[in-house]
Amino acid sequence: MLTYGKRAYLQPKQLFCQVCDGAFIYVPGHTNQGDPTEILAYEPLSYHKGEGGNVLRLDGSVKWRSGKDYDEAMARVKAHLRSIPNLPAQ
Numbered sequence: 551m552l553t554y555g556k557r558a559y560l561q562p563k564q565l566f567c568q569v570c571d572g573a574f575i576y577v578p579g580h581t582n583q584g585d586p587t588e589i590l591a592y593e594p595l596s597y598h599k600g601e602g603g604n605v606l607r608l609d610g611s612v613k614w615r616s617g618k619d620y621d622e623a624m625a626r627v628k629a630h631l632r633s634i635p636n637l638p639a640q
């Protein structure tokens with residue numbers, strides 16, 4: 551992530567997996583007041599044959615998650631989506 555003063559910018563390569571080149575799925579509804587570990591985008595399991603996927607956190611870091619850790623990450627995404635008012639039906 552690039553930062554200029556108080557602003558931070560994602561680089562295009564952060565929105566694609568560096569291994570499989572798959573586009574991350576964006577999770578809407580975040581604010582700059584959010585927990586830095588919240589998940590801003592993720593890879594579906596299908597990109598890596600069900601073995602896991604990368605998650606892009608609000609702090610700009612990308613982490614590989616598999617097994618129970620991936621399941622927990624997706625549970626956080628679902629809980630986040632449920633907490634957003636006025637989001638179009640999924």
Ligand SMILES: [Zn+2]
Pocket residue numbers: 567568569570571572593597598604
């Ligand atoms: Zn990938």
